[in-house]
Amino acid sequence: MVKPLIEQGAQLDGFTIGERVHQGGMATLWTVTHPGISVPLLMKVPRVAEGEDPAAIVSFEMEQMIVPRLAGPHVPGCFGTGDFDRQPYVVMERIPGKTLYGRIDQLPIPYEEARAIGGKIATALADLHRQNVIHHDIKPSSIMFRPSGECVLIDFGLSHHNQLPDLLQEEFRLPYGTAPYMAPERLLGVRDDPRSDLFSLGVLLYFFTTGERPFGESETLRGMRRRLWRDPYPPRKLKPDYPPWLQEIVLRCLEIEPVWRHPTASQLAFELAHPEQVKLTARSERIKRDPLSTVWRRRFNRGLTLPRPKSDVAAQLASGPIVVVALDTEEGSGPLNECLRRTAAQLLATLPSARLACLNVLRLGRITIDRTLDEQGNNKHIDRLVALRHWAQPLELDESRLTVHVLEAVDPAAAILEFTRVNHVDHIVIGARQNSMLRALLGSVSAKVAAEAACTVTVVRPPPSASVPAQQGNQR
Incomplete structure (x- = not known):
């Protein structure tokens, strides 16, 4: 008898097989070690015996293609694959701890905790989407967290890569996924829209904050099709104390x-990070589902139920970036701020889904005690928030696309860089003064931001005829 390739103690391509830690319906997980790799490892092996679901094999092929192409803290590292000619497997980093599924018995969880968890998942999805991958199986058992706090997405067997063949789409007519979390468009064969993952995250947030699934525990395919025209009960129907900002976010995800x-997932993460600035609409106050007249219109609207043309994931993400404009509100900044407004208007005109964050830094003294009121007795922080909104008014943006932020920091450039890093900003527009003695002595805020930002930066200068007097502002 031929010795099985996968059993405890066996050697395969330099990996030593350890214990079996999980046996699921589509694959088995084994611990493995390798003399040249120090991190803990798992080997995932598909179930390919007689009578096994052929979708399990195709799903594993997708995972073999996708996982080695992924990088970053939000996915497990990949250390090797084996083909079907001999022994299929994927060796990946073993993330310590348990999946989010371990929290099921503790539901519902506090709203603030759900906000923090949801924000981390949305951040991970944003990173995944930027790598041209849509997960398509976001649920508690596919989510883990590193000891450092970052969300890690696992199980990519149902995923779609925008630059690779979609074997599941090509070989099977039925949609594969976890029924309670599946987006409506998936039932129509649409697999190339990253917003499907946002729907799944909305289901998870609904479930974790109410203790109930928005579409029930289990459904037939016929029953699942109802979500093409039937909305769930608003969370406030189940929990009267449900925060309006959270219901606004959850129901928007479940549209x-x-x-x-x-x-984009980045914009969802931004809202979860800044709940006080979520633009509330009628969604936030609802306690009833849509009336039957609306449901019937959806059901018999052929435009809703026909398959959509293939989308361009990269183009869709590019149309909805987060743009930061860093502004100085000090006296004498008018000409420069006018140039910044014109630049922002030109940029936003080409990006109809972009979110604009207007940012100002209230500079603190390194050794002095800073007062919160100015000489006239007005609160400096509030005055600057008002000034930022006044600056943005001529742009005529919908309020859902605009937020304003005043940061307090000793180092304005560092504060701007930290804000853009935490909020995954795609583009910064910042002004640069033409002449300043302090700028010459201490260095330019705009130069530091342009040099160190992880995103693109546009530095704006006013024309010479509109020179700005040199003075100590928040940014130079």
Whole structure:
């Protein structure tokens, strides 16, 4: 008898097989070690015996193609694959701890904790989408957290890569996924819209904050099709103390049409990070589902139930970036701020789904005690928030696309860089003064931001005829 390749103690391509830690319906997980690799490892092996579901094999092929192409803290590192000619497997980093599924018995969890968890998942999804991958199986058992706090997404067997063949789409007519979390468009064969993952995250947030699934525990395919026209009960129907900002976010994620959800996972993460600035609409106050007249219109609207043309994931993400404009509100900044407004208007005109964050830094003294009121007795922080909104008014943006932020920091450049890093900003627009003695002595805020930012930066200068007097502002 031929010795099995996968058993405890066996050697395979330099990996030593350890104990079996999980046996699921589609694959088995083994601990493995390798003399040249110090991190803990798992080997995932598909179930390919007689009678096994062929979708398990195709799903594993997708995972073999996708996982080695992924990088970053939000996915497990990949250390090797084996083909089907001999022994299929994927060796990946073993993330310590348990999946989010371990919290099921503790539901519902506090709203603030759910906000923090949801924000981390949305950040991980944003990173995944930037790598041209849509997960398509976001649920508690596919989510883990590193000891450092970052969310890690696992199980990519149902994923779609925008630059690779979609074997599941090509070989099977039925949609594969976890029924309670599946987006409506998936039932129509649409697998290339990253907003499907936002729907799944909305289901998870609903479930974790109410203790109930928005579409029930289990459904037939016929029953699942109801979500093409039937919305769930609003969370406030189940929990009267449900925060309006959270219901606004959750119900937006659960919109039937993807176009009504957040444009990108980055924008969803931004809202979860800044709940006080979530633009509240009628969603936030609802306690009833849509009336039957609306449901019937959806059901018999052929435009809703016809398959959509293939989308361009990269183009869709690019149309909905987060743009920061860093502004100086000190006296004498008018000409420069006018140039910044014109630049922002030109940029936003080409990005109909972009979110604009207006940012100002209230500079603190290194050794002095800073007062919160100015000479006139007005609160400096509030005055600057008002000034930022006044600056943005001529842009005529919908309030859902605009937020304003005043940061307090000793180092303005460092504060701007930290804000853009934490909020995964895609583009910074910042002004640069033309002449300043302090700028010459201490260095330019705009130069430091342009040199160190992880995103693109546009540095704006006013024309010579509109020179700005040199003075100590928040940014130079």
